[in-house]
Amino acid sequence: xxxxxxxxxxxxxxxxxxxxxxxxxxxxxxxxxxxxxxxxxxxxxxxxxxxxxxxxxxxxxxxxxxxxxxxxxxxxxxxxxxxxxxxxxxxxxxxxxxxxxxxxxxxxxxxxxxxxxxxxxxxxxxxxxxxxxxxxxxxxxxxxxxxxxxxxxxxxxxxxxxxxxxxxxxxxxxxxxxxxxxxxxxxxxxxxxx
Numbered sequence: 001x002x003x004x005x006x007x008x009x010x011x012x013x014x015x016x017x018x019x020x021x022x023x024x025x026x027x028x029x030x031x032x033x034x035x036x037x038x039x040x041x042x043x044x045x046x047x048x049x050x051x052x053x054x055x056x057x058x059x060x061x062x063x064x065x066x067x068x069x070x071x072x073x074x075x076x077x078x079x080x081x082x083x084x085x086x087x088x089x090x091x092x093x094x095x096x097x098x099x100x101x102x103x104x105x106x107x108x109x110x111x112x113x114x115x116x117x118x119x120x121x122x123x124x125x126x127x128x129x130x131x132x133x134x135x136x137x138x139x140x141x142x143x144x145x146x147x148x149x150x151x152x153x154x155x156x157x158x159x160x161x162x163x164x165x166x167x168x169x170x171x172x173x174x175x176x177x178x179x180x181x182x183x184x185x186x187x188x189x190x191x192x193x194x
Contacts, residue, residue: 021104025170026052026073033057038075044175045101049093050168051078062112064137068169075168076111077158091165096153100176103144103154107169110135115160119144122153139169150176 024043031054038047052073055065068074077093100123108117114136121128121144128148158166 021172021174023170023172026075026168027069029073031057031071031073035060035076035078043171044097046096047075047094048096049078049091050075050095052076055167062137064109064111064113064135064139064165064167067109067137067139067167077156077166077168091158091160093156093158093166094153095156095171097175098152100150100152102150102174102176103148104172104174105141105143106171107139107141108135109139109167109169110137110160111165111167113137113160113165115158115165117159117166118157120155120157121145121148121151122155123149123151135166 022043024045029039029042029052032052033054035051035053035058038050038052040046052075053061053065054071054073055061055068056070058065065074065076077091103121114134117133117135118130119133120130128151129145131145133142156166
């Protein structure tokens with residue numbers, strides 16, 4: 001009976017840990033003085049068209065880049081894949097994980113000036129929902145809709161008069177961990193003498 005309770009307690013602890021909220025910053029990345037591509041798998045996520053840099057070492061950083069702690073990297077949507085639409089630039093970026101994740105919030109700013117952002121959520125290719133928000137060169141927290149639930153991809157579309165305009169200071173989310181195979185049932189040993 002004691003072993004059964006220990007196994008159940010261990011499984012419960014694993015289940016609780018599988019849904020722990022993560023506060024992802026970019027402090028664990030190496031400090032770089034020029035933009036570098038965000039590594040795939042950072043924070044257990046796949047990043048497309050995101051770069052990171054220490055804004056206090058980068059001469060190209062705008063006022064919205066230097067709002068965090070000195071000596072810490074920030075992530076940002078890169079101008080590498082921006083397209084011109086009239087007098088504005090539209091930059092697309094994605095964050096994804098095939099196992100799924102649930103977004104809570106993000107601390108963001110416009111790198112050089114105001115920017116309009118459309119965030120679109122998808123689950124295995126199916127559209128879930130979207131939200132629009134504006135950012136300026138002050139750091140602010142945006143909260144993602146709880147109604148999105150578990151998604152597999154977040155697409156960001158940033159429109160501004162400048163480029164490199166969405167700076168990400170941190171991201172709060174829940175990682176979804178695939179359930180491991182069920183363990184074999186544990187049986188109490190027979191009493192001595194049987």
